[in-house]
Amino acid sequence: MRLHPPLTDSRQPRLCVGLLSGTSVDAVEAALCEVTGTGDSVRLRLLSHVSVPFPRELVARVLGPQDAGSLSQLNFELAEHFADAARQAMARAGVTPEQVAAIGSHGQTMAHVPPGADGTPSTLQIGEPAVIAERTGVPVISDFRTRDMAAGGHGAPLVPYLDWAVFRSREAPRALLNIGGIGNVSVVSARLEDTLAFDTGPGNMALDGLARRVTQGRLACDMDGTLSRRGRVIPELLAELLEHPFLAQPPPRSAGRESFGEVLVERMWARHPERPYDLVATALEFTVESIAQSYETWLLPRFPRLEGMYVSGGGTRNPSLMERLQARMMPLPVYTLDTLGFPEGAKEAALFALLAAEHLVGTPANVPSATGARRRVVLGKLTP
Structure with a gap:
């Protein structure tokens, strides 16, 4: 099932970098993967994985109180770290940016209000994709959770798609x-x-x-x-x-x-x-x-x-x-x-490489039985 015209041919291998900063806020995880096929036939091969620790003072600011100004600055500052990790993952595999189809960046979650909680269901991840695209020269796909939430889901967990596929x-x-x-x-x-x-x-x-x-x-x-x-x-x-x-x-x-x-x-x-x-x-x-x-x-x-x-x-x-x-x-x-046979530390970053690859071919990658969404949707937003 596809929901919008594909940006690339699913029969061709797509090299994608996945980026993640988890709720522990300790490091950027980056995984370069080769993805072939889509949906039932999708295959993923891990080419490289790096873990780049955050400076301690940055972690303290991410975990500390926020206002609009501090969130705005962190959005751009974190993106520099994400871009650096993506470059390191590419270099470790001996791959140039020109060979990479897309970077899938989850970003850093700053707020998550699921359905059923007090207030409007919403989620916020930062790590400005335009900065990552500018620093790496690679298109970036980001904001993977929001479309599932717009379709009535929790926007989480996203990892079941990788668990099933791989x-x-x-x-x-x-x-x-x-x-x-x-x-x-x-x-x-x-x-x-x-x-x-x-x-x-x-x-x-x-x-x-x-x-x-x-x-x-x-x-x-x-x-x-x-x-x-x-x-x-x-x-x-x-x-x-x-x-x-x-x-x-x-x-x-x-x-x-x-x-x-x-x-x-x-x-x-x-x-x-x-x-x-x-x-x-x-x-x-x-x-x-x-x-x-x-x-x-x-x-x-x-x-x-x-x-x-x-x-x-x-x-x-x-x-x-x-x-x-x-x-x-x-x-x-x-x-x-x-x-x-898969290094556990690379799993979540590999997820966002897979989600980016599926976005490129227009394949929905949420799992409604896990998130509660009304339907399957294509995840992510493209920053060329």
Whole structure:
């Protein structure tokens, strides 16, 4: 199905760079991919991946209070970092800008108000595409979430399209879990319309915020699980966290910093400022338990015989988190995405290379069964 005239021929390989700054706001991830075919026949090959850290002071400004002036400046400033990461991904693969069909830039999410929340459903990602196009000489496709929201969806999660296109098995349904700032899961099988996907709740966001507080900014995350291992879960606080109304919402559902960011960190810190490591351990358990309960409530009844769960995102680099998740999910096997032969750190950036490639040929790439949109739509806006 196509919704507008294609800009290029789907039978020809398209080289596209995908760019992403996640809710953890630690780095720009850039992936250069070769995409051939479209829809059911689409194939993606990863050519290079780079991760370019943000300066610490820039992270502090992104996470801090905003007004129109500061957002305007960050929009252009972040774009310079995105452009630099795109150039590095191209250089690593030995590819010139002239060979690249498009850059797909997700940008940095600054606000996300899903349907059902207070206020008008809306989403805002910054990282000015005109700056990226000007610095790289490559057309940029951006704002992937807005068209799905205009069609009545949550604009998230977007990753189910990649999960289905690249990782589906024709033998049994397969779960793909991403633990970024927010956790999200997709269950994919042979048919795209059978996909179930939604945000599970907190990922690393609260963990990262507490790590910055505990170490007074020396660490931006629970590095190697060292902070959470020093603490013990506070049972009454965990029980309170698990009563968060988001966790009771049925899919489709999406979450953001508004639910599990600094407001939550502040609330936890105010309860037990004298127990910093216990708070980190509790935040880790909150992430694990929200994932497990999502599986038990929404996935297991529909997919009683999953092949396994394959995990990507920054959470995979926290051994404490992975150990707890594997123990809690038994007997369901839990692996890292690398088991399928794809580097987990490149997955989300590769998604936006794929979405850019599908935009170029006019193929809808949202998954209404995941986002709740009324129909399938072509995602993104082109800056030539």
